[in-house]
Amino acid sequence: MTTLSDSANSQASQDGSPADQSGSQAMIEAHDLSKFYGNFAATRNVSFSIKQGEVAAFLGPNGAGKSTTMKLLTGYLAPSTGYASIAGHNMASDRIAGAKHLGYLPENGPLYPDMSAHSLLTFFGNARGISGRRLEERMESVIGTCNLASVIRKPIGKLSKGFRQRVGMAQALLHDPDVLILDEPTAGLDPNQIREVRKMIRELGEKKTILLSTHILQEVQAMCNRVVFINEGRMVFDGTPAELTRQQPDLDHRFHELTGAEAIL
Numbered sequence: 001m002t003t004l005s006d007s008a009n010s011q012a013s014q015d016g017s018p019a020d021q022s023g024s025q026a027m028i029e030a031h032d033l034s035k036f037y038g039n040f041a042a043t044r045n046v047s048f049s050i051k052q053g054e055v056a057a058f059l060g061p062n063g064a065g066k067s068t069t070m071k072l073l074t075g076y077l078a079p080s081t082g083y084a085s086i087a088g089h090n091m092a093s094d095r096i097a098g099a100k101h102l103g104y105l106p107e108n109g110p111l112y113p114d115m116s117a118h119s120l121l122t123f124f125g126n127a128r129g130i131s132g133r134r135l136e137e138r139m140e141s142v143i144g145t146c147n148l149a150s151v152i153r154k155p156i157g158k159l160s161k162g163f164r165q166r167v168g169m170a171q172a173l174l175h176d177p178d179v180l181i182l183d184e185p186t187a188g189l190d191p192n193q194i195r196e197v198r199k200m201i202r203e204l205g206e207k208k209t210i211l212l213s214t215h216i217l218q219e220v221q222a223m224c225n226r227v228v229f230i231n232e233g234r235m236v237f238d239g240t241p242a243e244l245t246r247q248q249p250d251l252d253h254r255f256h257e258l259t260g261a262e263a264i265l
């Protein structure tokens, strides 16, 4: 598994992000992250490093600690121990610089049901300091990428789950970040919508570093070249999809080995 010493040994790049010996920058880093609610550890000593160009699946059963870890990575939650870095910026001490690199699709929202997608994107664009011609260009781009033109003026509350998810993706992509953290981007979608979202993520993965959470093992093979697996708040696997199934090719059995639970295929 990737360890803290890997990060410590990495070289500093021009914009401050660590680079390893092969020149790939670490874009998403969890350094010994734990989050306690009272005595309960939602995540415990989670450390991993996702390099530029990797599309990583963050796998684990319900309640494993995926959303909590993602909130710690994005700076939405303060860790009890450790710290997170995005593009080399510590998300506790240097969050604004890190946030410029980061697009985040939270598990639920933030989507205001009375606003149209157009108003929401304008609102988020302004909040991120984008306006005028640049905002028009970015909105045009994300509306195209996320296929939102037909619903762009409708209230978000009246949209289907699939379209609401696309609005969330458009919000995450608006400032053209080079890192995406996507919390269950295909949850609750029908098979056609899942296919579309997977296609979109594969295309985005050609240019961006992505961490996406899921408890569906098939998502790994469909989209990812890296897997981080978490169970009961602890990391239990970090490697490639091929390494995940090397000893046990049956995904269902592999999921069971790592968690003691059955997989959802």
Ligand SMILES: Nc1ncnc2c1ncn2[C@@H]1O[C@H](COP(=O)(O)OP(=O)(O)OP(=O)(O)O)[C@@H](O)[C@H]1O
Residues within 6 Å of the ligand: 037, 041, 042, 060, 061, 062, 063, 064, 065, 066, 067, 068, 069, 215
């Ligand atoms: N604010 C909170 N207070 C107390 N416990 C919490 C809080 N938030 C999360 N937890 C607990 O932490 C654990 C991890 O939750 P988390 O939402 O991170 O899991 P997850 O892997 O994202 O699950 P799912 O796949 O169901 O979304 C769960 O047991 C959850 O009940």
